[in-house]
Amino acid sequence: MLRVDVEKQLGEFSLQASFTGEGRVIGLFGASGAGKTSLVNMIAGLLRPDRGTIVLDGETVDDTAAGIHVPAWRRRIGYVFQDARLFPHLNVAQNLDYGRQMNRLAPDPAQHKRVIDLLDIGNLQGRRPGKLSGGERQRVALGRALLAKPRLLLLDEPLGALDEGRKLEILPYLVRLRDEANVPMVYVSHDAAELRQLATQIVMLKQGRVTSFGGVKVLA
């Protein structure tokens, strides 16, 4: 369960959001500039709220009143960015293994195989990110985040940088991820159709405020 109640001033823009998510996939919906990425960055721990609390599965990761701010690297919250952000000096296999090494997790061949099969990235292992297509890059980024065994997975417009054809190529993987990976997700998008397919719960954000909250019906 994810409980967010935060305020943040970013220049002229003020973000004030409060919601509790319990679904498998919380869809964060809003136009660009609505504050979606800032909100997700706060959940990830990359951005500090000015005021408020963030609680994940009963653990307070942010509480400005109590002076609590768990740094991003201790949160175990995975993040898939719009631009993949694979490490260019590492090949695909090394990128995939990065989170496991950083968190000092024991090798888990069963999970490794499951994730690689789920995303169909077994044949890319030796390649450098520069030699991958946009869709392949995004699938590797998904795998990299999952293999770090996160408690929550944040996906910030993971299809945003892809053209229509590629989107249709990735979408089925995301559906499978939702149904099989067993990791709760926050899925950010400005595309209602995408969220209708993936989300189980919607948080609608408009100019830095939550305007509605509920089932996928609120998208209508």
Add this chain to the structure above:
Amino acid sequence: MSDISPAEWTAILLSLRVAIIATLVATPFGIALAWLLARRDFWGKSMLDAFVHLPLVLPPVVTGYLLLLTFGRKGLVGGFLADTFGIVFAFRWTGAALACGLMSFPLLVRPMRLSIEAIDRRLEQAAETLGAAPWKVFFTVTLPLALPGVLAGMVLGFAKAIGEFGATITFVSNIPGETQTISSAIYSLIQTPDGDAAAGRLVIVSIVLALGALIAAEWFARRATQRLHGN
């Protein structure tokens, strides 16, 4: 080149030793400073930046004289180091390495700083979300991506160190076998009536070393660009 005399070899080898030690010792400090200047905002940052570049614009004889005042046997730091640790810089090859390291420092830091500035900070954020503590982010992402720039800085610093003259001769004088580098050997030779041929040979050695370093630095810079594009 086969008729390089033993005395000239001594100067060449001494220059190489001085420049290599100067570069190796300066590198960790250079990386730390480059990172600080590229990634941190703090009070007095532009002052620090100017201070680092000072040896580039000060007359080398001034830098050498300041080194003599500070690190000489009667100097504040030099006296302390000599009495406490038995480390002496004045009129020793170690002093030449100190002078060369200081004089080449701005050139060594610059490519390192540029290559760290060129790294996409969002890659470092991605590493953080994957569980990497800040120091691990530095060693697994920042430093590997900056490596070609780090090497380019080392090569440039080395090239500058091997040719340093003014500060070195002021600080540690021109003692054959101890502090006489290629540059000070050339300086002595051209003041000697029959020194032209020997000076000419050392001049050629200097040009070859400097050109080689520039080509190497250029090659590393190109590698850096490729690395950042993930090929």
